[in-house]
Amino acid sequence: MRPLSQDDIAPTPWPVTTGMNILVVGVGGQGVLMISKALALMAQRRGFAVKQSEVHGMAKRGGIVFSHVRFAEQVWSPTITRGEADMLVALEWAEALRWLDHLRPGRGVFIADTRQIVPPFACRSRKRGAPSGYARETPAEIVGRHADGCALDATGIATALGDSRAANTVLLGRLSAWLDYPVAEWHDVIAAIVPKGTREINRKAFDAGRGWTPPAPDADPDLVAAVPDALPDRHVGVAIEAAWCKGCGICVKLCPERCLAMDGPKAIVATPSACTGCRVCEWLCPDFAVTVRNEGVPA
Template identity: 55%
Template sequence: MNEQSNIAVNADSEPVAFNAALAEPFNVLIVGVGGQGVIMVSKVLASLAQAHGFEVKQSEVHGMAKRGGIVFSHVRFGPKVWSPTIPKGEADVLIALEWAEGLRWLPHLKRDTGVFICDTKRIVPPFACRSRKPGAVMRYATETAEQVSAYVSEAYAIDATRMAEELGNDRAANVVLLGALSTVLEFSLPEWERTVTSFVPKKTIAVNSAAFELGRAWIAEAKTSSPTGDVAATPAPTHTPYTARLEITEAWCKSCEICVKLCPERCLTLDADRIAKLIAPEKCTGCRLCEWLCPDFAIRAHLDTEAAVMEAAR
């Protein structure tokens, strides 16, 4: 594991037990940005709770969140649930698929007993850059896991996206976090596995199952290695210079021209076959607008540091 980006704080609690006498609804808040799978996480949890006979209320906001906007989902379950939304300061668990979104929603978590599980993934919007040049200083949350620990009783900062990438599918990061969540809530492992596999595409069951187990294993290791909460600092966002590189899958491009029209640097065009093409790579800042806005996932931006380029050339 990458000790600098996978951190457990105050990780010495037992799974939360549920029973029919649960007086108040149990509240789980899932937050992130468009394209990360926030809604899938909430549906898995809601399905599990419903299978146990709990009344379940789920509320979500994702309207304009296509590829990069804010997404959040409330899941409440218990013998009786009246409201679908979680009051501020009443979330028992906060699951965040993006670091800044996790920090933004911290006030909704119970201060004394809340559990915070967050991917260290940082999705920095283009307008957070103080200049348009690659490597520019960004206005982005700089809080570390150590600082967050002062506000919650139990916290996990997991580099779930990197873990999923190593499995061959970065979109499985949300399932890595589900694996982590499964160690916090007292639903049986077979129930978790059966429910997760029912919500993922059949062709991705193997990689998602591996991601789920990876999340569980990481939490188990974290609780063993950091029983007292002694941790290293979470790295703050860095401003290492990089070179932007676009990967365009021509077979997926539908010639909609969204990327061309909305590119801030006007460095994209459609070629003779009406396929998106980068015509001015020196102008590309790696802002990722084209990647986030492409409805067919045909564009992916890579921000290559000098060290990464040298490593790839070996």
């Protein structure tokens, strides 16, 4: 895993004349539409044709909300297809991951708030402190590896400035670093669309986002990966494909030999030598994550 460095997030502004596809995503009530409105107004003032389309109204928090903003000399289709977005602005971390594939491979810019809003369906257990099914990918795994851009705690920055609701403007400020338009024009556009009483906080939030620099990477990140024990060469064995495991715990509870255990959100093979190859876990895994090797008992 490559630690985040200054080079990763140094913006190379697009020239003023280039059209762009910008995808803004989040959950309801975060200001996805405010960002896209600001972008659309800005592009309009620069003389571009603009098309914007959205899904909105999921104000209950948890519903997906997205907005496509396309501007160029001429725009025909109002939507951005997979792999066509030049920029992805995400106001919520899991939404950032959900839409990652819409980014143009290789040169799309990824800007995300790292704040998590855990949807109710991700909570497997109602016990306090129980692990949730929320996306496990960390910003360090995404930024610089799958996409270039930056992940910042925009909500935290906005809260420090006095109003967490300005997180969207922080991200807009960050986005503006990639667009070669004067700051004064951005301030103008924001003042034109936000409610009068919030102009000051939005201006401050915009500047904070635009001037954001990544914190220095940890000197010695704890990245030592656990090396799994090699399976002994036996005629029976069990393996779990971690990428498919959703951690429901069925295999762990139903294994008669207690070979398996939960390791955080996933099941692992704890005592491979105890496996008798009975295939109970394989049959009952709803996610096809368990494979049992046993020449004696056909699958």
